[in-house]
Amino acid sequence: MSRLLILNTGSSSVKFRVFDTQPTLPLIAGGKVVDIGTTPTFSAQLEGDSPVSESLPATASHEDALAHILSWLEQNEIPATRLKGVGHRIVHGGAHFATPVRLTDGIMQELRNLIALAPLHQPHNLAGVDILAAQQPQLAQYACFDTAFHAGHSELHASFALPASIRAQGIRRYGFHGLSYDWVAHALRREQPDLLAGRVVVAHLGNGASLCAMKNGVSIDTTMGMTALDGLPMGTRCGALDAGVVIHMLRTLKLSADEVEQILYNESGLKGLSGISNDVKTLSQSSDPQAAFALDYFSHKTAQHIASMAVSLGGMDALVFTGGIGENAANIRSSIIERLSFLPPFTTHIVAANEERSMAQELIEQFAQDFSGDIT
Numbered sequence: 001m002s003r004l005l006i007l008n009t010g011s012s013s014v015k016f017r018v019f020d021t022q023p024t025l026p027l028i029a030g031g032k033v034v035d036i037g038t039t040p041t042f043s044a045q046l047e048g049d050s051p052v053s054e055s056l057p058a059t060a061s062h063e064d065a066l067a068h069i070l071s072w073l074e075q076n077e078i079p080a081t082r083l084k085g086v087g088h089r090i091v092h093g094g095a096h097f098a099t100p101v102r103l104t105d106g107i108m109q110e111l112r113n114l115i116a117l118a119p120l121h122q123p124h125n126l127a128g129v130d131i132l133a134a135q136q137p138q139l140a141q142y143a144c145f146d147t148a149f150h151a152g153h154s155e156l157h158a159s160f161a162l163p164a165s166i167r168a169q170g171i172r173r174y175g176f177h178g179l180s181y182d183w184v185a186h187a188l189r190r191e192q193p194d195l196l197a198g199r200v201v202v203a204h205l206g207n208g209a210s211l212c213a214m215k216n217g218v219s220i221d222t223t224m225g226m227t228a229l230d231g232l233p234m235g236t237r238c239g240a241l242d243a244g245v246v247i248h249m250l251r252t253l254k255l256s257a258d259e260v261e262q263i264l265y266n267e268s269g270l271k272g273l274s275g276i277s278n279d280v281k282t283l284s285q286s287s288d289p290q291a292a293f294a295l296d297y298f299s300h301k302t303a304q305h306i307a308s309m310a311v312s313l314g315g316m317d318a319l320v321f322t323g324g325i326g327e328n329a330a331n332i333r334s335s336i337i338e339r340l341s342f343l344p345p346f347t348t349h350i351v352a353a354n355e356e357r358s359m360a361q362e363l364i365e366q367f368a369q370d371f372s373g374d375i376t
Helices: 062-075 105-112 122-135 178-191 243-251 257-266 269-274 280-285 289-313 323-328 330-339 355-370
Strands: 003-009 014-020 027-034 041-046 052-055 083-090 141-145 199-205 209-215 218-222 318-322 347-350
Touching: 003 062, 003 122, 003 355, 014 062, 014 355, 027 062, 041 062, 062 122, 083 122, 083 355, 105 122, 122 141, 141 178, 141 355, 178 199, 178 209, 178 218, 178 318, 178 355, 199 289, 199 323, 209 289, 218 289, 243 257, 269 280, 269 289, 280 289, 289 330, 318 323, 323 330
Parallel strands: 003 083, 083 141, 199 318, 318 347
Antiparallel strands: 003 014, 014 027, 027 041, 041 052, 199 209, 209 218
């Protein structure tokens, strides 16, 4: 049987999963290289075997990381020749890409044009495609988009209150974390179909955080906007912000656009509020009042935005948590739920994130079209 490689290339990491292309998509292997640029470490595991881990040279680059992953796969009888294709997580698909797409030079240029809308993610996502193309040019590479799940939003939920001439230039709400929400919808459809048919708010809470108002497994509204900066406060991102603050930072504080971008994306959120860390576990264990304030602020704003998602749905039957914070931080979940006690009763659930399997499912369907149904 052939295999499907899923890659998520970040600023200092490359994460991977390998699935068999059978309909049930058995997981074959997975792993990652982390801390690229400082102390890179490779860890991986064949399904059913013990994990392996090793340090890489301090000079190891993303190119080296991908080469090491491919070498490890080959050593474990998963050579590139057995890969039917490679799926990449691409954060921003803009207005044109609502389904997985096979990557060509022309499409890659369109995606590079969106880098300004996702500067923390898009350049690194695309670099993974370029590196793999150089190392294994025969492989078919595909993009799966975090924006795609929200592509069907109505104008009411997709528009900003700006002049038509501005909106016509692609200035609109796109939404993100779609691969995570797609997996939650899949999991609920399989395990709790009655719940999925109702009014569900999904909270993807991690270093990046957003909400999705979902009905019948379809995204109705979401908290992120044109970029992954809007909505909830996050690990290092500010979330929703008065646009006048940005004008003030530029005009009065005399900060450059690059300096403002650095502050809003990398120095704000939990990190900026606490002055300590963007890590919820670290803040929860701290006795510093600012740590408690940052967590309180995060819970308060998340609850406020959940209420706004309930408005878009006409109520809320269930609240589903996913993502690193959503799954593991019971104190944060309790704090959010307590703030929503004024609402009519709703159930709460936890669904473990599995964006890689969501991508694999999308790609199997795409392969069936591209390879005339032959995916073995």
